[in-house]
Each structure stands twice: as C-alpha cells, then as structure tokens.
Amino acid sequence: MDAATSSRFLPQMKLAGSDLRCLNRNSSSFCPQTRQAMPTCCGSSGGKQFLDIATCEGSISCFDSTDKESRVLGGLAHDFPVQKRNPVGKTFCSAEVCTYPGSAIESHSHTSEEKIGVLLLNLGGPETLHDVQPFLFNLFADPDIIRLPRLFRFLQQPLAQLISVLRAPKSKEGYAAIGGGSPLRKITDEQANALKMALEAKEVPANVYVAMRYWHPFTEEAVKQIKRDRVTKLVVLPLYPQYSISTTGSSIRVLQSIFSPGINEKVISILWADLIEKELKIFSKPEEALIFFSAHGVPVSYVEDAGDPYRDQMQECIHLIMEELKSRGIKNDHTLAYQPYTDEVLVELGQKGVKNLLAVPVSFVSEHIETLEEIDMEYKHLALESGIENSGAEFLL
Ligand SMILES: C=CC1=C(C)c2cc3[nH]c(cc4nc(cc5[nH]c(cc1n2)c(C)c5CCC(=O)O)C(CCC(=O)O)=C4C)c(C)c3C=C
Numbered sequence: 240m241d242a243a244t245s246s247r248f249l250p251q252m253k254l255a256g257s258d259l260r261c262l263n264r265n266s267s268s269f270c271p272q273t274r275q276a277m278p279t280c281c282g283s284s285g286g287k288q289f290l291d292i293a294t295c296e297g298s299i300s301c302f303d304s305t306d307k308e309s310r311v312l313g314g315l316a317h318d319f320p321v322q323k324r325n326p327v328g329k330t331f332c333s334a335e336v337c338t339y340p341g342s343a344i345e346s347h348s349h350t351s352e353e354k355i356g357v358l359l360l361n362l363g364g365p366e367t368l369h370d371v372q373p374f375l376f377n378l379f380a381d382p383d384i385i386r387l388p389r390l391f392r393f394l395q396q397p398l399a400q401l402i403s404v405l406r407a408p409k410s411k412e413g414y415a416a417i418g419g420g421s422p423l424r425k426i427t428d429e430q431a432n433a434l435k436m437a438l439e440a441k442e443v444p445a446n447v448y449v450a451m452r453y454w455h456p457f458t459e460e461a462v463k464q465i466k467r468d469r470v471t472k473l474v475v476l477p478l479y480p481q482y483s484i485s486t487t488g489s490s491i492r493v494l495q496s497i498f499s500p501g502i503n504e505k506v507i508s509i510l511w512a513d514l515i516e517k518e519l520k521i522f523s524k525p526e527e528a529l530i531f532f533s534a535h536g537v538p539v540s541y542v543e544d545a546g547d548p549y550r551d552q553m554q555e556c557i558h559l560i561m562e563e564l565k566s567r568g569i570k571n572d573h574t575l576a577y578q579p580y581t582d583e584v585l586v587e588l589g590q591k592g593v594k595n596l597l598a599v600p601v602s603f604v605s606e607h608i609e610t611l612e613e614i615d616m617e618y619k620h621l622a623l624e625s626g627i628e629n630s631g632a633e634f635l636l
C-alpha cells in the first residue's frame with residue numbers, strides 16, 4: 240500500500256511527535272478490495288484481506304479472516320487474530336505486566352524510539368449504585384446521545400440532569416439486580432490484559448489502555464496516562480462491534496477534541512470579520528450590504544441520517560463571524576446559501592429588493608474554480624440580472 244493510499248484509510252491524530260491510528264469500523268472507511276467497511280487500512284496477504292492496526296508497513300496486523308489462530312479479544316463479535324509481520328527491527332524487551340489504577344496495562348520496552356499503545360474504547364458503567372445517577376448524567380449530557388438542535392444546546396445539561404434523575408431509580412434496579420454495579424470495567428480490563436498478553440506472545444510489546452466514555456477510567460484520564468508513558472504510536476480500538484455515532488463516534492469525537500482540536504474557530508471568525516469589514520468599505524452604503532455566506536453543500540442525508548456535523552459547524556462559524564462583526568459595531572444583515580442552491584437564493588434576494596451584496600465563500604480558505612468562476616463570474620452576472628446592483632466577494636487567502 241502506498242503512502243497516499245494508506246493516508247486515506249488511516250485517520251491519524253498526532254501525539255506529540257507520534258502516530259495515532261484508529262481501528263475504527265466507521266462506515267466511511269472502505270476497503271478497496273472488499274468494498275466493505277474496514278478499520279484503518281487494509282491490504283492483502285496470501286489471498287487474505289488484512290487490516291493493519293499499527294502501521295501499514297506492518298508491525299501488527301489484524302486478519303479479517305476465518306483464521307482462528309489466536310483469539311485476542313474475548314467478548315467481541317469478530318475474531319481478529321493477531322499475527323506478527325515484520326517486527327519493526329528494534330529490540331523490544333517486555334519485562335512485566337502491571338495494571339495502572341484503572342487505565343493501562345503496562346509493558347516496559349527498552350526501545351527509546353518507539354512505544355506502542357493500544358487504546359480500547361468502551362462506554363463505561365457505574366461501579367456502585369451511588370454512581371448511577373452521575374453516570375446517567377454524563378451519558379445524557381453527550382450531544383451524540385441526545386441530539387438537540389443548535390438553538391436548544393443550552394438545554395443539554397439541564398435536560399441531562401432531569402433525565403438522569405428521572406431514569407436513575409429504574410437503572411438502579413437493573414444494576415442492583417446484577418450485583419450493584421456494571422461489570423464493564425472489570426471485563427474491559429480483563430480484555431486489555433488478554434490483548435496485552437497476546438501481543439507479547441507475538442513479540443509485540445504494547446501498553447494497553449482503557450478509555451471509557453461515561454465513567455472511570457474516562458478517555459481524558461487514559462490519554463493523560465498515555466502521554467505520561469510517552470507512547471509514540473497509538474492504536475485505537477473501539478470495543479463496539481458495530482459503528483454508531485452514539486458509541487464509537489462519540490468516543491472518537493472526544494479523542495479528536497483532545498488530539499486535534501482543529502482550526503480555532505474564534506481565530507478563523509476574526510480573520511473573516513477582518514476581511515468582511517475591509518470589503519464592506521468599498522460599498523457606497525456599507526451598512527446596507529447583505530453579507531451573503533455561500534457554502535458548499537452536502538447531501539441532507541449526511542447531516543440527518545449520518546450525523547455529519549458540517550451544517551452545525553457552518554452555522555457555528557457564521558454565528559461567530561457575525562458576533563465578531565457586531566462587537567465592531569457592524570450590524571449588517573446576513574444570510575447563508577448552500578451550493579448548488581446559491582443561484583436560486585440570489586434571484587430571490589434580487590426579487591426582494593436587495594441592492595448590495597457581499598458574497599463570502601465561508602467553506603473555503605483559498606480561491607479555486609467555484610470561487611473564481613461560479614461566484615466571481617456566474618453569480619455576479621446573475622446578481623446583476625436579478626436587480627442586485629452592487630456585489631462583491633471576499634476570500635480568506
Ligand atoms: C453498544 C451499543 C450501544 C448503543 C448503540 C447505545 C446507545 C444508547 N444508549 C442509551 C441509553 C443508555 N444506555 C445505557 C447503558 C448501556 N448502553 C450500552 C450500549 C449501547 N448504547 C451498554 C453496553 C450499556 C451498559 C453499560 C453498563 O453499565 O454496563 C443506559 C444505562 C442503563 C439503563 O438505565 O438502561 C442508558 C440510559 C441511548 C439513549 C442510546 C442512543 C441514543
């Protein structure tokens with residue numbers, strides 16, 4: 240597999256100077272050979288499909304086959320026997336196995352360059368009846384579990400408090416019936432231990448960590464431990480056999496927010512506000528110009544069926560830009576149109592009597608065919624035809 244292909248299949252996050260790869264059965268990762276949803280990258284070896292979970296060059300491979308050589312993860316619906324392929328050529332010395340308070344099964348390796356970690360993702364559960372209500376609060380406070388429209392997001396926590404209190408008695412009954420708490424932590428720790436041993440037996444020493452989404456050891460605690468241990472390569476293994484935004488998706492979102500928070504929205508809103516403020520001055524009546532955010536569209540099903548955060552993030556971005564402008568005393572009206580409906584919206588605006596319009600292609604940070612040809616030429620022409628006398632466009636370059 241070449242580097243370009245592997246980067247397509249490997250969602251990576253950076254640990255200071257290190258690799259993080261996610262063994263993720265997210266439906267967006269497809270194996271080019273099987274056309275099936277695949278964790279991370281895949282390739283073939285001796286006619287078998289395999290999934291590399293550590294590196295595509297291959298220090299650890301998980302085989303998606305019927306090969307029953309060694310079961311690694313007891314309790315999972317899938318067999319992922321691990322086979323050693325090309326140990327990375329460095330000296331590993333595995334000395335002992337110990338459990339960190341709750342979050343890591345440690346392996347000591349003498350190599351100073353590479354330290355592999357495996358992070359098991361799971362939901363977590365209350366360990367005592369006393370934990371039940373706060374556990375439920377964490378669960379219902381997750382926007383991937385209770386998905387509120389942006390306008391009502393401020394209700395997430397009060398709602399979580401209310402539902403957790405209402406649900407707690409019923410949940411407590413359930414947990415009381417199974418011994419007074421969830422077995423999830425104990426079982427997941429055992430799975431971590433089994434995985435660690437299996438890797439060690441294959442001469443692939445790795446620390447195995449457990450990251451729970453709603454109870455201890457929380458994902459944040461596990462990541463702190465991983466950083467303390469100076470892990471250089473992290474393989475993320477969701478212990479959910481099927482992908483859901485409410486399970487794997489939610490845990491991955493937490494990891495993403497820790498490892499790659501993305502472009503700081505505040506910074507980008509300030510940059511856009513600077514450009515819009517500058518461009519508005521070109522209009523003879525700047526305060527009358529409608530700020531027309533134009534964004535590339537995605538199919539509605541992405542957002543409504545697949546939970547794509549694109550629309551939410553777009554609205555959040557525009558909200559921040561408008562807030563920034565307001566703080567500078569710029570109170571122009573604004574609207575948002577998604578391509579390919581931009582032309583229809585432009586015609587409607589013209590019909591409504593808009594005369595001045597500043598187009599802001601908010602989903603791009605550089606010029607390209609859509610901004611140069613579609614917005615600058617086609618839409619400008621259409622705007623004029625529709626009665627919009629003055630239009631401009633600004634680009635974040
Ligand atoms: C692995 C699949 C699971 C999906 C998908 C899922 C979605 C989901 N769950 C709730 C609400 C609750 N889940 C609760 C416990 C719980 N959920 C899963 C798995 C999935 N949930 C497990 C394994 C557990 C048990 C954890 C444990 O403590 O051992 C609970 C608490 C128990 C109860 O009161 O019934 C709630 C509540 C929602 C709303 C949801 C999707 C939107």
Ligand SMILES: [Fe+2]
Nearest residue numbers: 362378485486
């Ligand atoms: Fe659940």
